[in-house]
Amino acid sequence: MAANPSRKLNRKHASRRYLTAALAITCSAGIFGFMPGADHDRVRLSPRFAVGQILDYQIEMRNVTKGRATGLVEDPEAASQLSQSTTLVVRLEVLHLESSAGSDIPKVRIRATCQRAVVTNESDAYDAQAEAMADQYRKLEGHSLEFGLDPEGHVSEVTGLEGVLQDPSALASVRGWLANISAGARFPKKGIVIGEKWHSEEPVPGAPLRETVWRAESTYLRNEQCRAAGGQAGSATGESTSPRTDPAEASEQGENCAVILTQFKILQANPHGDLTPADYLHNGLRTSGVWTGSGESMNFVSLHTGFVVSATQTVDQDLNFTIASASSSSRLNYTGNVKSQSQITLLPSAIKN
Numbered sequence: 524m525a526a527n528p529s530r531k532l533n534r535k536h537a538s539r540r541y542l543t544a545a546l547a548i549t550c551s552a553g554i555f556g557f558m559p560g561a562d563h564d565r566v567r568l569s570p571r572f573a574v575g576q577i578l579d580y581q582i583e584m585r586n587v588t589k590g591r592a593t594g595l596v597e598d599p600e601a602a603s604q605l606s607q608s609t610t611l612v613v614r615l616e617v618l619h620l621e622s623s624a625g626s627d628i629p630k631v632r633i634r635a636t637c638q639r640a641v642v643t644n645e646s647d648a649y650d651a652q653a654e655a656m657a658d659q660y661r662k663l664e665g666h667s668l669e670f671g672l673d674p675e676g677h678v679s680e681v682t683g684l685e686g687v688l689q690d691p692s693a694l695a696s697v698r699g700w701l702a703n704i705s706a707g708a709r710f711p712k713k714g715i716v717i718g719e720k721w722h723s724e725e726p727v728p729g730a731p732l733r734e735t736v737w738r739a740e741s742t743y744l745r746n747e748q749c750r751a752a753g754g755q756a757g758s759a760t761g762e763s764t765s766p767r768t769d770p771a772e773a774s775e776q777g778e779n780c781a782v783i784l785t786q787f788k789i790l791q792a793n794p795h796g797d798l799t800p801a802d803y804l805h806n807g808l809r810t811s812g813v814w815t816g817s818g819e820s821m822n823f824v825s826l827h828t829g830f831v832v833s834a835t836q837t838v839d840q841d842l843n844f845t846i847a848s849a850s851s852s853s854r855l856n857y858t859g860n861v862k863s864q865s866q867i868t869l870l871p872s873a874i875k876n
Contacts, residue, residue, distance in 0.1 A: 565714030566743075566781055569628045569674070570829035576617040578830060579638075579870040584609045590842065590859015605646040605653055609660060612639035612870070618669070628674035640664040662687050715743045724792075731810045731844055732791055732798045739787035749780040749825055749832045780823040780832055789816035789840060803846070812844030818863075834867040 588605045619632040642657040644650065668683030711721050720742045727735040791798065791814065799810045818838035824831050840861045847854035 564716050566826060567712075567714040572617050572620060572629065572631050574617055574620055578615045580613050580615065581868045581870055582609075582611040582613060582865070583868075584863070584865045587862045588859060589861075590857060592855055592857045594853070594855045603647055605644060605650055607645075607653065607657070608643050610639065610641045611637060611660075611663070613637055623674050626674040630674065631672045632669065633672060634667055634669050636667040637663040637665065659688050710741070717743050717745060719743050727789060727814075730814060731800065731803065731846055732812060732814050733800045733810075734792040734798075735789065735814050736792045737787055737789055738792075739785050741783055741785040744782045744784050746779045746781055746826065747823075749778045749823055778832075779826045781826055783822040783824060784819065785822070786819045787817065789814065789838075807849050809847050809849050810844060811847075812842075814840070814842050814844060816840030816861075830869065831867065832869045834865075836863075836865045838863040 585606070585608045588607075589603065591603055614636045616634045616636070617631060618634055620629040621632075623630050640661050640663045642660045644653050644657055646653065666683070666687050668681060670681040671679045673679065710723075715721070720740060723739050723741070725737045725739075727737055794813070797809070798812070799808065803810055816839055818836060820834060820836035822831055823833045838861075840863075841859075842861070843858045845854055845856045
């Protein structure tokens, strides 16, 4: 998500805007994962899509933010702690497959319909902007959007959000969820074997400090029955017009899942010198400070279809940074901590609407 800094620093809006990047890290565990390759010892990085396929996911997130923003103007009554809990039930429907040059994995067009959206806030003081953000998420209920997914797992051509979400932070956050539903871009293209470890690094979008990255080490731990994911058995195939994906049959057979553990850190890859990102420099701002964090995620991915049956993630982030105007004495200092938990679960077909 792109930051939208301004020369005129508004303490409330700026502190919440820059926390959007931190909160968007939640649910970065992907919904789509792996597919067995020709070598039976390896699994490859792509789900098996079929036109008409339907997958229902429940996404649960909880973010606890503690912090204070200080500057030329301070609000002693502003909330210093906010806990936001969000539950979404999202139906994914595969609309179209298109062959991709140089790849045996097709481009996919998907419709996502939010069937349920529940958001609650708890804070030590009324936070009007947090409530406005929650209302934006609630507007997603009953709404559909479409997006493309390329062979590398990148999301493109998102349509249907702008008419529902007016708040730039809410819009950026939802786009962030879509961008993270595919783990394919973060895993080796040759496939993986049990016991293998691999490393990856991605930028944290919207961070106010240059070269803030998410540096991860992933391990293919083992295979086990998918019913172990979240303590319940779910159909990892989904509904489809294709006879090869029968959810009832798949549940009875007790599919196996690959269990993937990812441990990661958030840091500045090059913490020396001027840490101001280019877009902040363009807007006459200078930034400094530190943004660090750590966490882990556990994914259960169907070996039959490549769809994630369950994914859990925890993240703990510490932020201590300053944003200052290059042409005046105006500045914003933010110090805080963000703790996030998320759970993504593929819902059994028996409880689908």
